[in-house]
Amino acid sequence: MKELFGNAVVGQSGGPTAAINATLAGVVRGVLENNKKNIAKLYGMRNGMEGLLAEDLIDLSAFFEGSEEKLRLLEQTPAAALGSCRLKLPKPQENPAFFERLVAIFKKYDIRFFFYIGGNDSMDTVAKLTAYLASSDYEMKVMGIPKTIDNDLLGTDHTPGYGSAAKYIAVTMQEILRDCAVYRIPAVTIVELMGRDAGWLTAASAVGRLTGGMEPDYVYLPECAFDLDKFIADVKAALARHPNVVIAVSEGVRFANGRYVGEGSQSGATDKFGHAYLAGVGKVLEYAVRDSIGCKVRSLELSLPQRCAAHLASETDLTESAGVGKAAVLAACEGISGEVMAIDRIPGKTYAVAFAHHPASSVANGVRKVNPEFCTPEGNQVTDSFCRWLLPLIQGERKIVFQNGLPAHLTF
């Protein structure tokens, strides 16, 4: 069988992470090390599929050839260096013309290898493109490479990008716990963390318990039904133990009836223009504590830095994120297609991983929740087993290159 030869294209899609560019660097390394055996040239799509459709492509082989320094800089640059998009592809049977247009572009640039780095929607793109190609005579290898800080993709031990977000949350929570501990006046601090459907990020706030650090009094995840009376009782019990109570709560916590706790504040409250206030769960719980307990209380959100704080990326995450990108190129060159890369954890006393791949159709559009054994029976904390599972993923710090006091970032 004749081996496929041609060009490759890579795109980034979905929300930014601190490690998505490390995966891009891994794809670049994979192509450069292929040494034109299968892949002549690597194009980058600007803004994902939008850039491909507009033929807005960059010659990444030329840009990075012979420059390990540029690749290292790319790895420490947060957010999607190629730009991102949120384009959901049509179903092949509903809009074959869309895919014919794509294939025309692939033919024009002789693209035989397609790499797409992204979250659930991006894996859906990989699945649809694969489905279309199955009934087409255009031969191209298509690989999805996951990234999401949410860690909620199926078929992988953890997602590239999660370790860095978890490390940022774990470190920042230690600093906030220290900050909250300085006064003797009873006070409740509520920290709202990202995670609409799964509590992986919020759970990371507790890992300090294994390292001799501090931990929040309670951790509430979307996986455990939230009860406001139980929450108030929890806070009162903590205040009886010590004056500085700190709560970590996932933006996606829900009542037993499935309604988001954050929804409560969206009904009735309006500003002077008549707009509803879209306060999150942190604000809802802040007002509940003020109402029921009356002590000093505040809420805060860690917000965007959770996904873009590249200055504090996990070395383990960056290494794996780059590794999975390179492994995708190797797999495609070996003839694999229509698959999504995954990270398998190798059982044993020492943490080790292997890169694997699974059919895109089995991965796309599912949500992986926090394992039930990682939540305490009371539903207000994570277990030590979760902390032990997480700890390897936040190990190591990249030696970031700073220029003039700020981290250097790469721009195409």
Add this chain to the structure above:
Amino acid sequence: MKELFGNAVVGQSGGPTAAINATLAGVVRGVLENNKKNIAKLYGMRNGMEGLLAEDLIDLSAFFEGSEEKLRLLEQTPAAALGSCRLKLPKPQENPAFFERLVAIFKKYDIRFFFYIGGNDSMDTVAKLTAYLASSDYEMKVMGIPKTIDNDLLGTDHTPGYGSAAKYIAVTMQEILRDCAVYRIPAVTIVELMGRDAGWLTAASAVGRLTGGMEPDYVYLPECAFDLDKFIADVKAALARHPNVVIAVSEGVRFANGRYVGEGSQSGATDKFGHAYLAGVGKVLEYAVRDSIGCKVRSLELSLPQRCAAHLASETDLTESAGVGKAAVLAACEGISGEVMAIDRIPGKTYAVAFAHHPASSVANGVRKVNPEFCTPEGNQVTDSFCRWLLPLIQGERKIVFQNGLPAHLTF
């Protein structure tokens, strides 16, 4: 004249910073290096004056003797390691009994040197104690050592703690700007930063312009009267230039009539319990953009990490913060009292500082605003001269000791 000999006490007060413990380490070093010439032993007050009044003291000389490693750990620990308080002292003439009680404690522990690390209220404590001692026969040297992330103390080029907060803001703003740049859809991101009375922290968000980085489209400080119509016009002009508009705004921006912009949202908006929503200026501007322009818009606050993100402290700030603590001990041993330490910038092409001191009464309770020449005439950006003034303060990164993926912190 007989030199004073006895013990010393040090306390921390006011809000935490990432460098207040570096100053404490500097005081410890100053005392240890004094080698019992003037100071026999250094006590630490737990929770500032509250701990002193309760005689809740730690023998810091014994704790740190011969352990440079512990001192380095203290320097990388955020928030006040001794604990803090917000106790405002009475005026000596109104409550002499309060001061007599303090002096009785000083006598009991033979305390002849008093060091207080804190913000404006702490310098007020230094001034009042000094005023009382002037009419007392108890001899004690009293020194104030400033710290505040707000940089709003009089008599100093900048305050210990500001450089680290500014670096955190500058770095995080680069990461947020990267995060915001990935999509092509027009969107406005409003970042609310600390600074109720002065815009020093918010101004730091613009420094990337000097380092080859990005910068927010506009920067609004409390020093410049805010006009909502002008703000909307600014945002529209920016959207005409590029799709991703980023705004930095100080929590303390005010209209020309002196009313806080953040107050707008406090009138009328209530939650289901009837509580007023105390949204900040970020939310007010978010709703104004939604109302007037209608594009995608969000607001976020950097919140507590601005003052406690020790993992990203400025090496320059940590070095100066430690230096000013040690210099305070040297000054007191030379007979200086009733003064507050300051950092003078030595004019010249290369950045250099000298430590100075000024009477506490001249420093306490004043607020130093951002220099008028640091704001553009339009009042919606900072000048290059500000960025050049700031840049030396954010230089250098401490090699933080991590344990198991998290920064190591010191606990007494």
